[in-house]
Amino acid sequence: MLGKKQVNWLVIVFFAIIIAVVFQQIHTSMTEQGIATGGPYDNAAAYPRAIAILIGLLLMLQAAVSWFREPTTDTDADELTMKQAYRPLALLGIFALYLGLLGVLGYHLTTTPMIIALLLVCGARPSLRIIVTAALIAFTLAYFFEAHLKVVLPGGIYGLNIPW
Amino acid sequence: MLKKLLVAGALAAMTLGASPVHAEFPERTVENIFPWSAGTALSVSQVIAKAMGEELGVSVPVISTPGAAGTKAFITAMNRPADGYTIFDGYVAPLVLQPVLGNADWTYKDFKPLHSAVSNAFSIGGRKGETRWTDFEGLMAYGKANPGKLRYSSGSRNNLPHMVIAKVLQSYGVVAQNIPYKTDGDARKDLKAGVLDFSFVNVGAYLQDKEGFEILLVLSELPGAKASYDGAPSITDMNIDLGLSGLAPMGWTWWLVHKDTPDDVADVLRAAMKRAMNRDDVKEQISRVGFVPLDWDHTQYDEIVGPVAGQLGAMSNALAWEEEELKKLR
Amino acid sequence: MLVDSLISGFGLFMTPLALGLTLLGVLFGLLVGALPGLGPLMGIILLLPVAIGLPPVAAMGFLIAIFVGGSCGGSISAILLRIPGTPLAAATLFDGYPMAQKGRASDAIGIAISSSALGGLFGGLVLIFAAPALARVASNFAPPEYTALAITGLIAIAVISDGSLIKGLISGGFGLLLATIGTDEFSTGYRFTFGSHHMLNGFHIVAVVVGLFAISEMAYQCMSGDLLAKPKITVARPGFRSVLTTLRHWKNLLRSSVIGGFFGALPGAGGVISSFTAYAVAKAMAKPEEKYGEGAEGGVVATESSNNATVGGTLVPSLALGIPGDASSAVLIGALLILGYFPGPTLFEQQPEIVGGIFLVYLASNVFLLIAGILATPLFVYVLRVPKVFLIPTVLLLCSIGTYALQASVFDLFVMLGFGLVGILLRAASYPLAPVVIGIILGPLLENNLRRSLLISQDGYWIFLDRPVSALLLGINVLLIAGAIWFAIRQGRKTGDVSEVTGQS
Numbered sequence: 001m002l003g004k005k006q007v008n009w010l011v012i013v014f015f016a017i018i019i020a021v022v023f024q025q026i027h028t029s030m031t032e033q034g035i036a037t038g039g040p041y042d043n044a045a046a047y048p049r050a051i052a053i054l055i056g057l058l059l060m061l062q063a064a065v066s067w068f069r070e071p072t073t074d075t076d077a078d079e080l081t082m083k084q085a086y087r088p089l090a091l092l093g094i095f096a097l098y099l100g101l102l103g104v105l106g107y108h109l110t111t112t113p114m115i116i117a118l119l120l121v122c123g124a125r126p127s128l129r130i131i132v133t134a135a136l137i138a139f140t141l142a143y144f145f146e147a148h149l150k151v152v153l154p155g156g157i158y159g160l161n162i163p164w
Numbered sequence: 165m166l167k168k169l170l171v172a173g174a175l176a177a178m179t180l181g182a183s184p185v186h187a188e189f190p191e192r193t194v195e196n197i198f199p200w201s202a203g204t205a206l207s208v209s210q211v212i213a214k215a216m217g218e219e220l221g222v223s224v225p226v227i228s229t230p231g232a233a234g235t236k237a238f239i240t241a242m243n244r245p246a247d248g249y250t251i252f253d254g255y256v257a258p259l260v261l262q263p264v265l266g267n268a269d270w271t272y273k274d275f276k277p278l279h280s281a282v283s284n285a286f287s288i289g290g291r292k293g294e295t296r297w298t299d300f301e302g303l304m305a306y307g308k309a310n311p312g313k314l315r316y317s318s319g320s321r322n323n324l325p326h327m328v329i330a331k332v333l334q335s336y337g338v339v340a341q342n343i344p345y346k347t348d349g350d351a352r353k354d355l356k357a358g359v360l361d362f363s364f365v366n367v368g369a370y371l372q373d374k375e376g377f378e379i380l381l382v383l384s385e386l387p388g389a390k391a392s393y394d395g396a397p398s399i400t401d402m403n404i405d406l407g408l409s410g411l412a413p414m415g416w417t418w419w420l421v422h423k424d425t426p427d428d429v430a431d432v433l434r435a436a437m438k439r440a441m442n443r444d445d446v447k448e449q450i451s452r453v454g455f456v457p458l459d460w461d462h463t464q465y466d467e468i469v470g471p472v473a474g475q476l477g478a479m480s481n482a483l484a485w486e487e488e489e490l491k492k493l494r
Numbered sequence: 495m496l497v498d499s500l501i502s503g504f505g506l507f508m509t510p511l512a513l514g515l516t517l518l519g520v521l522f523g524l525l526v527g528a529l530p531g532l533g534p535l536m537g538i539i540l541l542l543p544v545a546i547g548l549p550p551v552a553a554m555g556f557l558i559a560i561f562v563g564g565s566c567g568g569s570i571s572a573i574l575l576r577i578p579g580t581p582l583a584a585a586t587l588f589d590g591y592p593m594a595q596k597g598r599a600s601d602a603i604g605i606a607i608s609s610s611a612l613g614g615l616f617g618g619l620v621l622i623f624a625a626p627a628l629a630r631v632a633s634n635f636a637p638p639e640y641t642a643l644a645i646t647g648l649i650a651i652a653v654i655s656d657g658s659l660i661k662g663l664i665s666g667g668f669g670l671l672l673a674t675i676g677t678d679e680f681s682t683g684y685r686f687t688f689g690s691h692h693m694l695n696g697f698h699i700v701a702v703v704v705g706l707f708a709i710s711e712m713a714y715q716c717m718s719g720d721l722l723a724k725p726k727i728t729v730a731r732p733g734f735r736s737v738l739t740t741l742r743h744w745k746n747l748l749r750s751s752v753i754g755g756f757f758g759a760l761p762g763a764g765g766v767i768s769s770f771t772a773y774a775v776a777k778a779m780a781k782p783e784e785k786y787g788e789g790a791e792g793g794v795v796a797t798e799s800s801n802n803a804t805v806g807g808t809l810v811p812s813l814a815l816g817i818p819g820d821a822s823s824a825v826l827i828g829a830l831l832i833l834g835y836f837p838g839p840t841l842f843e844q845q846p847e848i849v850g851g852i853f854l855v856y857l858a859s860n861v862f863l864l865i866a867g868i869l870a871t872p873l874f875v876y877v878l879r880v881p882k883v884f885l886i887p888t889v890l891l892l893c894s895i896g897t898y899a900l901q902a903s904v905f906d907l908f909v910m911l912g913f914g915l916v917g918i919l920l921r922a923a924s925y926p927l928a929p930v931v932i933g934i935i936l937g938p939l940l941e942n943n944l945r946r947s948l949l950i951s952q953d954g955y956w957i958f959l960d961r962p963v964s965a966l967l968l969g970i971n972v973l974l975i976a977g978a979i980w981f982a983i984r985q986g987r988k989t990g991d992v993s994e995v996t997g998q999s
Binding site for chain 3: 007008010015022029030033034035040041044045048052054055058061085087088091092096098099102103114118119121122123124134137142149151152
Binding site: 204207208211214229230231239320343344345353356357359369375 | 535539540542543546547633634635636637676677679680681682684691692694695696761762811815816817818821822824825827828829831832833834836837838839840901902903938942946949950952
């Protein structure tokens with residue numbers, strides 16, 4: 001699916017976008033706030049601009065290195081297959097969904113299903129055992145943090161919190 | 165099976181946690197959203213929170229949420245439900261000063277007060293062994309003769325000490341450069357190291373190293389503040405009229421809740437905080453740090469905070485004046 | 495006078511309460527350190543309300559022990575799971591994790607704990623014998639010196655990202671940029687906040703570190719083989735042997751502790767910088783056959799001794815000047831004030847028994863750390879026997895709760911996830927992750943002190959050369975950069991493209 005070479009270029013694009021964002025913000029938001037010019041007291045843009053330029057130069061250097069050097073060393077190895085990628089993608093997807101629902105439904109409604117889903121992705125066979133395990137992990141940790149460390153876990157829109 | 169279990173779990177959680185909002189408030193941990201980084205002021209809030217928690221029968225952890233001169237904490241707390249489980253640690257900077265400076269769109273009237281917490285007076289201090297001047301008048305004379313040469317720190321830029329110092333400097337026609345620091349301690353370190361010419365020094369810092377500072381001017385007209393600095397000259401002695409009285413020239417916090425919090429819930433919190441603030445151990449612990457425990461209750465909120473808002477509003481031009489003058493010198 | 499204060503403090507220290515709480519503090523510290531997210535600062539804040547109701551030396555013993563245990567605990571998860579439990583341990587995984595992969599997990603943890611304790615004790619000696627003198631030196635470090643020092647710290651990137659210097663520098667620059675997000679201290683303007691109040695103080699460093707390392711690691715872990723299998727790892731019990739193993743690296747230990755103590759004594763520098771610097775120095779001075787980055791004992795010794803020596807170091811300005819060395823010691827000062835004692839020169843003169851008691855609890859916490867830590871090692875190592883199928887969800891959940899607990903913010907969790915993706919991408923392309931952490935830590939130190947220096951200066955950049963210490967540090971930096979370039983060229987010639995693989999950290 002993705003070889004090392006493509007990933008290398010992907011990262012270069014990623015940093016190029018970041019540099020672009022830095023300049024875009026300097027010319028819009030920071031200019032509007034009046035913090036893009038002046039001396040060290042007022043100019044908040046000079047330093048990030050300098051860092052962005054520095055990264056840009058390094059990036060060009062890296063691009064040159066990738067261009068001239070890497071194709072020869074990188075022909076067969078490291079091809080990531082779809083099969084290999086399934087688990088991490090599912091893991092990240094479930095985790096993202098969990099975080100999205102966490103604020104809405106709260107910790108107690110979302111955590112056990114999230115763990116069950118992760119267990120299944122990791123290859124566990126569906127059984128009562130994994131459900132119990134998942135619930136045990138979720139509620140033991142909640143008990144430790146809420147009752148002993150006085151952390152209030154997200155209650156969601158229903159305000160679901162267990163008064164331990 | 166899985167589905168059934170989930171439903172059962174959900175129902176169990178509902179009955180446990182979501183019983184009608186304030187049947188027996190509080191049922192669980194109440195959080196205090198504190199607007200600064202960890203440090204002495206956080207510890208002071210923890211003292212009050214601990215006592216208040218004991219009065220309420222639940223824990224009251226203090227959560228440090230720094231950012232944007234305290235406004236991040238305010239916005240964070242405002243986005244929480246108005247159920248009394250979130251307390252604003254209502255420091256004057258995010259509560260009054262930032263709205264005055266146009267950096268926040270609320271006023272002190274947008275909150276329900278619980279009880280006043282603490283105040284923290286401050287002064288302008290120099291270092292020991294200074295040869296260029298001996299007192300505040302001397303410092304001002306030097307500053308007038310050397311426009312833009314003096315370096316001082318109020319901690320952060322555009323905070324309350326900055327505004328008050330700028331106002332004092334403006335009344336003497338002295339232009340000096342404020343140097344922002346991440347923590348007040350670093351500013352005082354650089355004052356002692358000779359990098360800064362003067363700095364704001366709060367009571368706590370003074371108590372820690374009385375020999376290290378020459379307190380030039382106490383920025384409060386309250387006799388108690390002058391006494392905390394062992395009788396150093398205050399703005400009343402100098403006949404400086406800043407147009408500031410009472411709490412206006414100092415730092416303070418008044419704990420608040422969301423405006424829509426039900427009255428019975430707010431009353432539970434008010435009563436608990438009042439009992440906590442009246443406890444001798446709490447008062448003593450607060451005083452040790454150099455902060456002053458306050459005993460105004462919620463009924464006096466408008467009467468006390470109103471004039472502060474008015475006075476700070478009236479002098480907000482001092483900061484603009486300083487910026488203008490510094491630009492002219494460049 | 496010094497011995498007097500220790501003797502007078504002995505009575506306050508030798509109580510069952512003080513000793514018991516110090517032990518408890520160390521254990522709690524190890525726990526919050528090892529859990530991703532929570533760290534020593536959060537541990538201290540969480541238990542401060544308990545401490546302020548106690549007698550002073552017992553209270554300080556409790557809190558300082560959390561600081562000590564927490565500064566070591568992060569190494570446990572770094573070694574076992576390749577997840578730094580705290581940013582302090584980000585440099586420990588360079589060699590700690592490879593050691594564990596080679597079946598030496600117990601050894602690695604034993605060395606980490608021994609080095610932490612010994613480094614911490616060294617920091618204690620610095621504290622006891624040099625506090626006033628060191629505090630004077632530190633208090634003369636002004637913005638220009640800090641600027642020069644921040645640059646020195648950045649040079650460490652060159653040493654730790656061998657084989658991919660450019661990539662390391664890009665990662666470091668990325669970290670520097672990340673540090674600019676939020677409210678600018680000087681102009682009070684907002685940078686890169688995109689109108690969101692969540693961004694007003696930038697990204698929480700812990701959310702970034704947990705995301706970069708832990709989330710990406712879990713994604714990588716679940717890719718490999720059979721996750722249901724119970725790992726067959728025979729775990730040798732290291733016992734107190736590892737103290738001897740550590741002592742064999744005595745030069746490294748001493749050097750790294752000096753680095754840690756020094757950075758600790760400088761307010762604002764802190765443990766992360768000292769552990770990276772100590773690692774970089776150890777690596778640069780090591781013989782090639784020691785193979786740093788592939789499970790060298792010296793790597794663990796360097797990072798762990800320095801970050802615990804930093805704890806002793808931070809207490810220097812805190813106690814001697816009343817100026818907090820870092821955020822954790824700021825909270826310690828707050829606690830001390832509430833207990834009715836004013837840290838600063840007067841405390842040494844008027845209440846030497848308190849100073850002595852604090853010195854003693856600090857030393858005791860390190861001794862307890864050694865004993866309790868080594869006895870508990872088999873317990874930690876048990877983690878390696880848990881099948882990955884259970885380990886992965888549990889770690890993800892721990893990361894989430896631990897990160898959420900910092901500011902009760904779900905946004906921080908999204909930051910964590912986002913940096914998890916960034917971490918996966920960077921690792922896939924062999925960009926080292928550690929420089930990002932160095933950049934985030936050094937960013938504010940560099941930018942703010944640079945701008946502060948220029949504001950203080952009456953004639954621009956000359957302030958850096960007018961001040962002797964800053965000029966000296968800049969000179970050293972020039973030499974180090976020249977050295978780093980030479981090092982990189984030598985390394986590049988020797989290993990060529992093959993070394994790209996080792997850039998993955």
